[in-house]
Amino acid sequence: MGLDAHVLVVGGQRSGKSRFAERLVIGSGLAPVYIATAEPGDEEMAARIAIHRDRRAGAWRTLETPRLLADAISGAAVAGNAVLVDCLTLWLANLMAADGDIGGETETLIAALAAATGPVVLVSNEVGAGIVPDNALARRYADAHGILNQRVASAVGRVVTMVAGLPLLLKPATQGTITL
Secondary structure, eight states: OOOSSOEEEEESTTSSHHHHHHHHHHHTTSEEEEEEOOOOOSHHHHHHHHHHHHHHGGGOEEEEOSSOHHHHHHHHOSTTEEEEEEOHHHHHHHHHHTTOOHHHHHHHHHHHHHHOSSOEEEEEEOOTTSOOOSSHHHHHHHHHHHHHHHHHHHHSSEEEEEETTEEEEEESOSSOOOOO
């Protein structure tokens, strides 16, 4: 799969999303830019961040951007660069923790993608595939995340889901469309 359009890579935890997205960006031949949304709030998260950082090594320019994602994309997604956003899941959690305007920030993100002149690969978890959470905050997060993934999927040229390390192309559809 070439990198001729923006791509959303979705999947469960440890499904291979980040590795796949990294390979897409590196394989493009463009200058790789990594927009990191994670914040090391505890030792376990710091260890996860270190694994990602070590895997990327020296070729990548990294922007630490826990909340101002649209601004980072606007500055980095220019001709000659391929941008990886890892990940929307943590960006949304950061917005919710800061009591941010999720709808407004999502619209700003979609506008930044539309204006980008370089390709952007966005990584996001699929959080709504399990049981309905038992508390209001978790339900609000799962709902907001599902809406975010839908909005981004509609704004990009390609959507890939990862299952057990295997990429499955969802958009554009390879088998035609289903009509009801």
